[in-house]
Structure formats: C-alpha cells, structure tokens
Amino acid sequence: MTTTPARVPQEERSRAMRQRLLEATVECLVEAGFSGTSTTLVSQRAGVSRGAQLHHFPTKNDLVLAAVEHLTEVRGAELAAAAAQLPRG
Template identity: 55%
Template sequence: MTEVLREPRQDRSRATRQRLLEAAIECLAEVGWSGSTVSVVAERAGVSRGAAQHHFPTREDLFTSAVEHVTSERLAVLRSRAVDLPAGPDRTRAVVGMVELMYTGPLFRAAIHLWVAASSDERLKERVVGLEAQVGRETHRTALELLGVDESRTGVREAVQATLDMARGLGLANLLTDDRKRRQRVLDQWAAMLADALHQEP
C-alpha cells in the first residue's frame, strides 16, 4: 500500500522538477539572466514558489541544473537518431545539421545568457565553469559517435572540436537576427571540408 502511494508522489515530484527545468530554459532564453528568478520560473511552470525552492534552493542551482539536464536530454535524442543516419559523405552533412540544431535554439540562447552572466558574477562563474566542462565533454562524445569516426587518428579530435566551436559561433550570430540562409551555405562548405579531413587517407 505504501509503495502504491509513494510511486505517484515520486512521479509528481519528478514531473514538477521537469516542468521547472524546462520553464527555466524558456525564461532564460526569452528575458535573460537579470529577469530570470526562481519566482518567475515557478510561476511560468505553474508551481508554487515553495515547491520550486524545495527542488532548487538557489537561483544558481535552478539554472545550471536546467542547462545540464536539457542538454543531456537533447544529446540523448540525437544519439537515438544515429541509426537513421546515412552512410558516406552525406553522413557528415547530416551530423553537422544536428549540431546546428543544438546551437541555434532556445537551449543555446539560455546557455549564452548564463555564460555571460557568469563572466561578471564570481559565485555563478564557479558553477558554470564545471557545467561548461561537463557539457563540452558530453557534446564532443556525442558528435564523435554520430560522425562514427575514430579519434585516435591525427587531426580528428581537433576537427570535431572545430565543428563545435563553429556551431557555437553560428549560434551567437543567430542571437539577434535570423541567420539561417547564410548559415546553410557556411555549413555546406564546412561539411565538405570536414568530410575531407575525417576521411582522407592517413
């Protein structure tokens, strides 16, 4: 009986947490760091302020957890699509397109607000530096897996990192204006150069 009662409560708690994390990303992406407080997010998620603070005692907890959690979720979705990727050179372009999606939506927009706020806030910076390293490693691993390349070959690791650095720069270029048209041409060219670098004879 206890088990039966506990289960739904855990589910509810998990659902509340999930709603708060998603609302935190939306809020940060839309209004930036200065307007993003625990109260504002709680209201958006339809959760009481007390419940929000039970899950996330501080503003830093809420927003760093949100970026961490939503990034992991998105990367897991991308990895689940790996089986559908074409073989050969088309694969590189398809993966570059997947990476592009990661860096041009609300999640990247939220992350950039958090990164920039952290650059002039020591307490937040401490948390975001750890988050950045973790998110960077996980994204790199996912990109390698999707591309299906072997990192032990010279230059492969750096070419994959360059791809993620460029995607980050493209995300930044998309912050104020819709940069899609220009970006597609850049990504077509980049995917061709990347395919050459990844698959050339050693």
C-alpha cells in the same frame, strides 16, 4: 458505482514537478537571459508554488545549473537518435 482515480506516487509527482520547473527555466533563459530570469518567474511559469520550487532548487544558480544539465541531456538524446538514422558506411 464510482471509481476513485489511482493516486500518482510521490516520486512520479516530484519528477513531473522538476520537469516543469526545468522546462520553464529554459524558456525564461531563452526569453529573458540569465539576469532576467528569477526563481519567482520560473515558478509562476511552471505553475508551481514558490515553496515547491525552493524545495527542489534552493537557489537560482541551482535551478539554472539543473536546467542546463537537463537541456544537455535532452539535446544529446535527440542527437543520438538522429545519428542512429544516418546510413552506415
């Protein structure tokens, strides 16, 4: 008997795609700077179609702003976790 894999809900697939796009954007910004980062380069690096990238982030500015916000949230969580490990008093 064969089993069919459970279908991943659309919301989860969308969240994963946005995550890949944001991480790829940060990588591109680090390597090439703002002027060297393009939406085409980001979509290629993230392994998503250009149309999918444009669906989530219609402009380069939208993409970069979201990536900076994403990075701020990630680094903030890392800082909070490290601060929680510090001795009290």
